[in-house]
Amino acid sequence: MTASTASTDTRRASALRRMRRGHAPGERRVGSVILLVLVTVIVLVPFAWVVSLSFTPQAEAFGSVSLFPANPTLDNYTTAIFDADLGRALLNSAVVGLVTVATNCILAVLAGYAFAMLPFPGNKALFYTLISTAAIPISVTLIPLFLMARGIPLVGGNDILGQGGSGLLDTLGGVILPYIVMPMNIFLARQFFTSAPLELGEAARMDGAGELRIFFSVYLPLAKPLIAVVAIFSFTGVWDDFLWPLVVTSSQEVQTVQLALARFLGSGNVQYGPLMAGTVIATVPVLIVFLFNQRSFISGLSDGGVKG
Amino acid sequence: MTSATIAPPGATSAPGGATPPPPPRRRRRWSRSAIFGLVFVLPAALYVLIFQLVPVVYGLILSFTTYSPLSRSGPEFTGVDNYTDLLGDADFGNALLVTGRYVLQVLPITVVLALGLALLVNRPFKGVGLFRSALYVPHIVSLTAVSMVWLWMYSQTGLFNEILGFFGAPAQSWLLDSDSALNAVSAMRIWKALGSNMVLLLAGLQSIPKDLYEAARVDGAGRWATFRYVTLPGLRPMLVYVVAMDIIYLAQGFAEIYVLTQGGPLGSTTTVNYQIYTEAFQYNQMGSASAMAFVLFALIIGFSVLAVRGVMGRQK
Numbered sequence: 001m002t003a004s005t006a007s008t009d010t011r012r013a014s015a016l017r018r019m020r021r022g023h024a025p026g027e028r029r030v031g032s033v034i035l036l037v038l039v040t041v042i043v044l045v046p047f048a049w050v051v052s053l054s055f056t057p058q059a060e061a062f063g064s065v066s067l068f069p070a071n072p073t074l075d076n077y078t079t080a081i082f083d084a085d086l087g088r089a090l091l092n093s094a095v096v097g098l099v100t101v102a103t104n105c106i107l108a109v110l111a112g113y114a115f116a117m118l119p120f121p122g123n124k125a126l127f128y129t130l131i132s133t134a135a136i137p138i139s140v141t142l143i144p145l146f147l148m149a150r151g152i153p154l155v156g157g158n159d160i161l162g163q164g165g166s167g168l169l170d171t172l173g174g175v176i177l178p179y180i181v182m183p184m185n186i187f188l189a190r191q192f193f194t195s196a197p198l199e200l201g202e203a204a205r206m207d208g209a210g211e212l213r214i215f216f217s218v219y220l221p222l223a224k225p226l227i228a229v230v231a232i233f234s235f236t237g238v239w240d241d242f243l244w245p246l247v248v249t250s251s252q253e254v255q256t257v258q259l260a261l262a263r264f265l266g267s268g269n270v271q272y273g274p275l276m277a278g279t280v281i282a283t284v285p286v287l288i289v290f291l292f293n294q295r296s297f298i299s300g301l302s303d304g305g306v307k308g
Numbered sequence: 309m310t311s312a313t314i315a316p317p318g319a320t321s322a323p324g325g326a327t328p329p330p331p332p333r334r335r336r337r338w339s340r341s342a343i344f345g346l347v348f349v350l351p352a353a354l355y356v357l358i359f360q361l362v363p364v365v366y367g368l369i370l371s372f373t374t375y376s377p378l379s380r381s382g383p384e385f386t387g388v389d390n391y392t393d394l395l396g397d398a399d400f401g402n403a404l405l406v407t408g409r410y411v412l413q414v415l416p417i418t419v420v421l422a423l424g425l426a427l428l429v430n431r432p433f434k435g436v437g438l439f440r441s442a443l444y445v446p447h448i449v450s451l452t453a454v455s456m457v458w459l460w461m462y463s464q465t466g467l468f469n470e471i472l473g474f475f476g477a478p479a480q481s482w483l484l485d486s487d488s489a490l491n492a493v494s495a496m497r498i499w500k501a502l503g504s505n506m507v508l509l510l511a512g513l514q515s516i517p518k519d520l521y522e523a524a525r526v527d528g529a530g531r532w533a534t535f536r537y538v539t540l541p542g543l544r545p546m547l548v549y550v551v552a553m554d555i556i557y558l559a560q561g562f563a564e565i566y567v568l569t570q571g572g573p574l575g576s577t578t579t580v581n582y583q584i585y586t587e588a589f590q591y592n593q594m595g596s597a598s599a600m601a602f603v604l605f606a607l608i609i610g611f612s613v614l615a616v617r618g619v620m621g622r623q624k
Contacts, residue, residue: 032428039425040442043499046457047445049467053460111352118345121338130353133360137560137608139584139601143370143594144363147377181355211344240450242563243581247589258452262567265459272460279456283449290448294441 054277076277085252086278089260094285096172096256097235100179104234105227108181112189113215117201127190134183138243141178146247149174174248175256179238185230192226193219232293236286257282371598378592390599400600402575403583404607410494410579411558411611418498419550422505423543429506430513440510444503451500455567458496459483462568486576489569493577496564501557505550512546513539548619552612559608580604 048067054076056069081087114120115127150167152158157165168174196219204214220227245256255263261282264275371390373383394400429440446454461467462482469479482492516539524534562581565571571578571586580600588597 029431029433032431033433036425036428036439040439043443043446043502046454046461046467046499047449049461050457107352107355111349114345114348118341118348120342120345120349123345123349126349126353129361130356133356135556136360136364137556137601137605138562139560139581140367140605141360141363142584143588143598143601144366145359146588147370147594148359148363148366150377178359180359181352183356183360186352186356211341211348215348236448240452242450242452242566243585246566247585258450258563261452261456264456265567270459270463272463275456276460279453283453286448286450287445290445294437 050276050279053272054280056273058271058273076273077281079271079274080278080281084260084264084274084278085255086257086260086281088253089255089257090281092172092175092254093239093257096175096179097238099176100234100238101231103180104182104185104230108185109189109220109223109226109230110215111181112186112191113193113219115186115190116193117196117198117219118211127186131183131187134187142243142247145178145244149177149248169248170250170254172254175245175254176238177248178244179234179241182234182237184233188229188233189223189226192223196222228293232289236289239286367598367601370595371602373595375594376592377594383595386595390596391603393596394599394603399575399578400580400583400603403578403580403600404603406490406575406577407559407561407579407581407604410490410497410561411555413491413494414497414501414558415551415554418501418505418554419547421498422502422550423509425502425506426509426513430510440507444507446500446502447504447507451563452567454496454500455564458492459568462492483569484573486573489573489577493561493564493568496568497558497561501554505554508546508550509543512543515546516542544620548616551615551619555612555615556608559604559611 052067052069055072055074057071057073057075060069060071111130115123146169150169151162152167153160153162155165155173156167156169156171158167159165168177200218200222201214204218209218239256240258241256242258242262245259246262249255249259252263261275261278264270264278370383372385372387374386374390375383425443429436429443449457463469464479464481468482472479480488483489520538520542521534524538529537560581561579562585565577565579565582566585569577571582581604584597584600584604587593587600
């Protein structure tokens with residue numbers, strides 16, 4: 001059912017309900033809109049204060065703060081970016097995020113495509129095994145993954161058996177390690193391609209196209225909405241994660257944005273101005289992605305379907 | 309390691325049964341296309357097996373050992389000692405209680421409020437999309453960032469004390485008092501989880517076939533009866549999913565604890581996940597930390613199953 005018929009149906013159903021109860025149309029609507037406005041304001045108020053604080057000079061930040069600072073300043077932003085090395089962290093998070101987007105868009109999407117279009121004996125069992133791993137708690141895999149990252153052979157001073165060095169610990173490679181293929185993305189890709197037409201591939205096959213060619217030039221161009229959702233989930237997942245980067249990195253050169261934020265807390269007396277500026281900076285990229293892809297976010301999450 | 313969700317129920321089969329069965333595919337064994345299928349799946353499958361499933365087995369083995377990553381000698385097998393030690397470990401018992409209380413005081417409130425909001429934004433009116441998106445924003449912002457926001461709100465000169473001051477009440481040390489710290493963290497998580505739960509429940513509401521409402525109307529059902537006998541049963545699959553996912557997420561609370569309270573004061577906000585982190589990465593006790601992780605894992609599975617049964621009710 002498409003969104004438009006769904007909302008027409010809902011409209012008709014609610015019109016029917018109103019008629020039966022004898023309410024004037026719109027009377028209850030006004031009540032619920034007022035309630036909604038109230039809740040929405042409460043939900044969003046903290047963000048308004050964050051933005052306000054981020055422009056409030058240090059001297060004004062103590063004592064009662066007003067929502068509109070008397071002398072707005074960008075000092076907090078320069079402090080956050082240069083003193084707290086947030087600039088470097090932004091770059092690290094962007095690199096980690098983009099690599100993750102690339103590997104997921106290729107490997108996870110290719111796997112999901114094969115699960116849907118090129119079935120092989122045992123494909124269902126393998127598929128369900130892979131996606132069930134999405135439910136494993138982080139705490140269970142955290143310690144083994146840490147030891148595995150340390151034991152990757154031939155990197156970070158390790159010998160061929162993964163001994164002797166620090167492996168991928170404290171490198172961006174180590175930060176990326178758990179995200180290269182996210183099981184959720186395999187699931188989304190399979191769902192998408194299950195409803196893609198088989199005939200296109202058959203026709204290309206008749207013309208002698210290879211399977212890889214069929215994937216890249218016939219089906220991938222159809223899959224733009226899927227790619228968008230996979231890219232968004234991969235990027236925001238990595239950008240927002242805290243616990244894994246916290247354990248796998250130790251030096252400031254490889255810290256991610258979220259870690260850089262937490263570093264503000266380390267020095268005892270928290271300076272809220274720069275901290276809030278940092279919070280704004282760390283949030284804006286994800287917020288922009290969200291604002292431009294609200295439909296992908298909300299419908300991709302809610303029905304798991306990624307149909308255009 | 310990601311915060312990616314597993315798929316909601318609507319994804320595999322729509323609660324209303326609207327998804328047509330997939331078309332039959334060719335069934336030849338190991339045809340040319342089957343070989344290509346396996347080859348295409350292999351990189352992703354091997355990766356997930358090595359970096360998602362192997363760690364579970366590895367972690368289980370570690371949980372029966374004593375191991376410090378600083379020592380160059382490998383893990384030393386100690387049988388079930390880690391688990392029996394946990395039985396008498398007051399700190400771990402406290403962490404379990406804190407985690408349980410955390411889940412129990414966030415989950416019901418956030419699900420009920422989210423359901424109310426979902427019902428409100430399920431009505432079509434101009435600008436409803438704006439409300440849906442606005443309420444979803446706290447979910448978009450990372451847990452670390454929203455924790456920073458609430459850290460300020462709970463601070464001595466923060467928003468909550470400003471409001472108290474406005475009414476002439478004395479300022480509170482929300483996060484520094486062991487009676488109120490966990491409640492303060494819980495309030496933040498309720499606020500944060502509201503939007504995503506609302507969106508999921510909204511999708512659940514919209515998947516309920518409209519003719520059921522029509523039928524209820526014909527039968528003369530009132531508003532409450534319609535909610536009780538049409539909306540709630542139709543919403544069950546999504547409700548199950550929401551409750552199970554919330555339990556899984558909340559029981560693993562970490563970033564918000566790290567930012568807001570560091571597990572304190574007096575361990576009053578030390579969740580199991582926070583204790584696992586300190587045990588493994590500050591005290592370097594990888595073996596006992598793994599045992600804690602598996603106890604948590606078992607409890608999460610157990611309570612999710614219980615909650616799912618509870619939500620499904622007597623339905624068969």
